[in-house]
Every structure is written in C-alpha cells, then in structure tokens.
Amino acid sequence: MTVILQNLHGNHACAMGAIAAGCRFFAGYPITPSSEIAERMSRELPLVGGTFVQMEDEIASIAAVLGASAGGIKSMTATSGPGFSLKQENIGLAAAAEIPCVIANVMRGGPSTGTPTRPAQGDIMQARWGSHGDRPVIALAPASVKEVYDQTIRAFNLSERYRMPVVLLFDQVISHLLEPIELADMASLELVDRPWATGDSAGFEPYASTETGVPPMPRPGDGYRTHTTGLTHGEDGFPTQDPEVVTRATQRLLDKVENHRADIESYECHDTEDAEVLIVAYGISARAARAAVRRARGQGIAAGLFRPITIWPFPEEALKAAASKAKAILVPEMNAGQLVLEIERIVGHDLPVAGLNRIDGQAINPDEILQRIKELAAK
Amino acid sequence: MSNLEIRFGGSGGQGLILSGRLLFQAFVMDGKHAAQSQSYEPTSRGGFCNADLVVSGGEVDYPLVTAIDYLVLLDQIGVAPSAAMIRPGALVLSDSRLVPEPPKGDFTLYQFPFTDEAIALGNHRAANVVALGALIALSDICDRETAARAVGAGTPKAFLDLNLAALQRGFDMADDLSADLTDNAAMR
Numbered sequence: 216m217t218v219i220l221q222n223l224h225g226n227h228a229c230a231m232g233a234i235a236a237g238c239r240f241f242a243g244y245p246i247t248p249s250s251e252i253a254e255r256m257s258r259e260l261p262l263v264g265g266t267f268v269q270m271e272d273e274i275a276s277i278a279a280v281l282g283a284s285a286g287g288i289k290s291m292t293a294t295s296g297p298g299f300s301l302k303q304e305n306i307g308l309a310a311a312a313e314i315p316c317v318i319a320n321v322m323r324g325g326p327s328t329g330t331p332t333r334p335a336q337g338d339i340m341q342a343r344w345g346s347h348g349d350r351p352v353i354a355l356a357p358a359s360v361k362e363v364y365d366q367t368i369r370a371f372n373l374s375e376r377y378r379m380p381v382v383l384l385f386d387q388v389i390s391h392l393l394e395p396i397e398l399a400d401m402a403s404l405e406l407v408d409r410p411w412a413t414g415d416s417a418g419f420e421p422y423a424s425t426e427t428g429v430p431p432m433p434r435p436g437d438g439y440r441t442h443t444t445g446l447t448h449g450e451d452g453f454p455t456q457d458p459e460v461v462t463r464a465t466q467r468l469l470d471k472v473e474n475h476r477a478d479i480e481s482y483e484c485h486d487t488e489d490a491e492v493l494i495v496a497y498g499i500s501a502r503a504a505r506a507a508v509r510r511a512r513g514q515g516i517a518a519g520l521f522r523p524i525t526i527w528p529f530p531e532e533a534l535k536a537a538a539s540k541a542k543a544i545l546v547p548e549m550n551a552g553q554l555v556l557e558i559e560r561i562v563g564h565d566l567p568v569a570g571l572n573r574i575d576g577q578a579i580n581p582d583e584i585l586q587r588i589k590e591l592a593a594k
Numbered sequence: 595m596s597n598l599e600i601r602f603g604g605s606g607g608q609g610l611i612l613s614g615r616l617l618f619q620a621f622v623m624d625g626k627h628a629a630q631s632q633s634y635e636p637t638s639r640g641g642f643c644n645a646d647l648v649v650s651g652g653e654v655d656y657p658l659v660t661a662i663d664y665l666v667l668l669d670q671i672g673v674a675p676s677a678a679m680i681r682p683g684a685l686v687l688s689d690s691r692l693v694p695e696p697p698k699g700d701f702t703l704y705q706f707p708f709t710d711e712a713i714a715l716g717n718h719r720a721a722n723v724v725a726l727g728a729l730i731a732l733s734d735i736c737d738r739e740t741a742a743r744a745v746g747a748g749t750p751k752a753f754l755d756l757n758l759a760a761l762q763r764g765f766d767m768a769d770d771l772s773a774d775l776t777d778n779a780a781m782r
Binding site: 222247331332388391392393394395499502503505506509578580581582 | 614615618619622627628629630631632633634635636654655656657658660
C-alpha cells in the first residue's frame with residue numbers, strides 16, 4: 216500500500232475524503248467556518264467528472280443533494296449551525312425516503328447566527344433531534360485532520376450501507392487546523408455502494424424489508440416502479456396511516472441503526488482500564504482532554520479518556536466498560552451541557568457525572584480539564 | 595522534547611496565517627510533528643487574527659497555544675489576546691510602527707520596523723515574511739535554507755521574488771541586531 220503524506224487543512228481533508236469516497240455531487244451555500252469544504256469541492260469535483268452547484272440557500276442545497284442522490288450519485292453538502300437548522304426538514308425526508316447523503320456541519324456558537332468564526336460544539340443535540348419525529352441518526356465527530364478524512368469516507372460508506380443521512384460534526388479548530396496526514400492510496404480504500412435493486416421489476420416493492428433491514432434502491436432508469444415520499448409508507452411505497460404498517464415501517468428505519476450498532480459505533484480509549492476519573496470528550500475538547508490525561512498520569516492520578524467518534528448512536532456499552540473503575544466522569548464540551556445528559560443517562564445515578572462547559576467561543580484548554588480532574592480525584 | 599509554541603498575532607489581512615503555514619511547511623520539511631491553527635474575526639480585513647503553531651516530539655495532543663515560546667506581533671490588536679499566554683523567557687518580536695504599546699514582562703522583546711522594511715521592498719504586505727525571517731534568524735526553530743524552501747513551495751509565483759527578498763531582509767535585520775548585541779556586550 217502506498218502512503219502519501221500531505222499537509223491538509225481540516226476542511227480540505229473533508230473535501231478530499233468525500234472525493235475519495237466517491238462523492239460526485241456537492242450543493243451548498245458558503246458559510247463560515249465551513250466554506251473551505253465548498254471551495255475545495257468546487258475545484259476537485261470538475262476534475263473527476265462531478266458536479267458542484269452553489270445554490271441560492273441552505274434549504275435548496277440539501278434538496279439538491281437529495282435529488283442527486285435519489286438519481287444515483289453519492290452527494291453531500293456542508294454548512295454551519297444556522298444552515299444546519301435550515302436543512303433539518305430535508306434531513307428528515309432523507310431519513311424517511313431512505314436517501315443516502317452526507318451533511319458536514321462545522322459547529323459555531325449559537326443560537327441563530329451566533330459567533331461565526333468562533334469554535335463551539337453546540338449542535339450535538341440538534342444532530343440527534345433536530346428533525347421531527349422518530350428517525351435513525353448517525354453523527355460522527357472527528358478530532359484530527361486525519362480523522363476528518365477517514366470519517367468523511369466512513370460517513371459515505373455508512374450512509375450508503377444503511378441508506379440514510381449521515382452527519383459529520385466538526386468544530387472550527389479542527390476544520391481550520393493544518394496537520395500532516397498520511398493518506399492511503401485510493402485503491403486500498405474500502406468503499407461501499409448502496410444496495411441496488413436487481414431482478415424482476417414485476418411486483419417490485421421499493422421498501423420491502425430485507426435481512427439487514429435496508430431495502431435495495433431502485434436505480435432510476437432500470438424500470439422499477441417506486442415512490443419517493445416523506446409520508447409514512449408501506450413496503451409498496453404508498454402512503455399509509457394503518458397503525459400496523461406505520462409501526463413496522465418506522466421501526467424498520469430505527470432498527471437500521473439499532474441492529475447495526477457494532478458496525479456503526481466507533482470510539483477510542485486512552486488509559487481507561489484503571490481510570491478513576493474518566494473524561495468523555497469529542498472534537499477539539501478531546502485533544503485538550505488527551506493532554507490533560509497525560510499530565511494527570513504524570514502526577515500519579517488515574518485519569519482516562521473515552522472519546523466517542525460516533526456521537527450518535529452513542530457507544531453505550533463501550534462507555535460502560537470504560538467507566539467500570541471510575542469514581543467520577545467529567546464531560547468537557549463547548550456548549551452549556553449537551554452530551555453530558557446522554558452520559559448521565561447511560562451510567563445511571565450511581566456514578567457522579569460533571570460537566571465542564573464553555574459558551575464563550577474559546578476552546579477548552581488542557582489546564583482547565585486537569586484542574587477539574589484533580590478536584591474530582593480528591594473527592 | 596516538550597512542545598514548542600509559536601504565534602503570529604495581529605490584524606486580519608496581514609498574512610499571519612500564511613506566515614504560520616510557511617513555518618509549518620518548514621517544520622514538516624525538517625521531519626517535525628507540527629499542527630497549525632488559526633483564529634480570526636468575521637471581518638476579512640482588520641480585527642484580531644492569529645496563526646498558532648505547536649511543534650511536538652510526537653503527534654501533537656492539543657494544537658492550540660497555551661504558553662507561547664515565540665510570539666510575532668504585527669499589530670497592536672494582537673497584543674491583548676496573547677499577552678497573558680507568553681511564557682517566561684519567551685522571545686517576542688513586534689512591529690515598531692504598528693505595535694506602539696508592546697507587551698511587557700519576563701521575556702525578551704525586540705521591536706523591528708517590519709512594515710517599513712516591507713514598504714522599502716515594494717509591498718507593505720510582505721511584512722509577515724520579513725517578520726518570519728527575523729524570527730527564524732533569532733531562534734533555532736528551523737534553518738534558513740529550509741525556511742527559504744518552504745517560502746518557495748508556499749508562495750504564488752507572482753510574489754515569489756518579493757517573499758524571498760522579504761525573508762532575506764528579515765534574516766539581515768536579525769543579524770544586524772545580533773551583531774549590535776555582541777558589540778554592546780564587548781564594550782561592557
């Protein structure tokens with residue numbers, strides 16, 4: 216395997232990862248701090264026969280992405296919090312109509328247009344619950360430029376395999392970070408394409424359940440009868456409000472994620488085996504936490520880091536295992552306390568869970584985390 | 595090796611991020627582990643801006659600066675956000691015209707006419723590279739030849755001659771200062 220060393224900026228790594236994953240359509244509306252993803256895609260896509268469209272707004276962008284993907288092309292958009300809000304309805308449509316797509320959201324401070332150039336991690340819960348109703352969700356949060364590249368590829372693969380939208384959550388520090396990264400050559404990448412319908416078109420049911428729960432997608436032009444709709448539909452694609460059919464259809468959507476957690480969940484553990492103070496952190500906050508854990512260990516404190524890369528579905532069992540020796544958990548995040556709620560839910564009330572929060576547009580630094588580790592270790 | 599932390603601070607549009615990238619490129623050419631981050635305000639010209647580098651013996655844990663070893667200041671607006679992070683014994687270089695009130699503390703401060711020298715070279719916008727040259731010459735963070743190669747690799751053709759001249763001007767300014775310091779020490 217040839218390895219190519221490149222110096223890449225986080226947002227450019229996202230664009231290059233998308234191209235490597237087979238993305239050939241991007242529609243977007245530039246917004247800080249995500250704009251370099253669109254900029255890079257506008258240069259790279261024409262070189263590989265793809266299409267870049269700068270749309271009139273965020274809603275049109277995600278709508279165009281769904282259209283392109285329904286047409287059979289791997290597609291993505293990129294945005295920041297305000298645009299992510301606007302895209303929610305169509306993200307729900309992508310979940311309901313099972314249209315694969317990738318949405319990169321470089322989080323900035325909110326609410327509303329907030330603090331455009333400052334880092335934040337305020338969209339954790341929006342990624343989970345931003346679109347109405349019960350729907351399957353996959354959201355990934357890389358913590359380095361290399362991981363931005365790898366997880367962007369993985370986002371496409373998951374989105375294709377399970378026919379659903381996948382969200383990438385970056386923060387401004389990671390998206391504007393320049394780091395040297397090793398890229399595997401394209402030939403060695405494992406790329407996934409959505410299951411395509413094959414066989415007889417007579418009697419074809421576009422949303423028929425399969426062993427994996429993922430129905431094969433009818434490729435436009437192949438002659439299959441299908442229906443793309445946000446209305447809850449049966450296996451035949453016709454809208455229905457029949458309680459049994461509605462339950463089965465909605466449950467199948469949710470089970471695509473629930474039944475494949477082992478494939479979808481990813482995380483990293485640093486020094487968790489004997490950790491008495493366990494940090495749970497993601498994105499740039501995890502980089503600070505890693506430095507803090509190293510320093511704490513140097514001072515004889517049994518600290519460890521559990522870093523979810525898959526934020527949704529949250530790797531619950533892995534967290535429980537990592538927390539088996541913990542006396543306290545600390546969740547540093549650049550919001551007023553979002554993922555901490557999920558951690559509390561998972562570990563229950565026996566284990567104290569504390570937040571460490573910043574909502575001032577400044578990254579959490581290792582010293583702040585180390586200070587809290589010491590306080591929690593002393594208790 | 596403990597981390598080495600470097601910041602270029604000033605006003606948006608001064609080329610601080612380019613300085614950071616060029617130095618990052620030089621470190622990578624030297625086989626060092628580095629991460630370069632940036633922070634700026636919504637205005638594309640004016641407003642606080644900085645480019646940070648963290649150089650480490652291995653993969654960089656936390657890529658933002660927390661205790662600055664080398665600080666280059668090209669505008670007064672860069673002083674306030676950085677002053678509290680300067681490590682004792684650090685080296686601080688500031689523009690003598692655009693930073694009328696440089697930070698004070700337990701570190702070495704040299705004031706240089708980076709912008710005036712860039713104007714003399716024909717373009718005030720090269721002040722970032724003049725300052726980069728002075729920083730490299732006054733520190734041993736990377737050798738001059740590697741820096742010149744990095745500037746060559748990271749500069750658009752139209753500005754290559756200007757930037758190479760600016761880098762050399764920075765080296766020369768620093769060498770003149772070093773010679774003066776040696777003379778003064780000899781006189782004592």
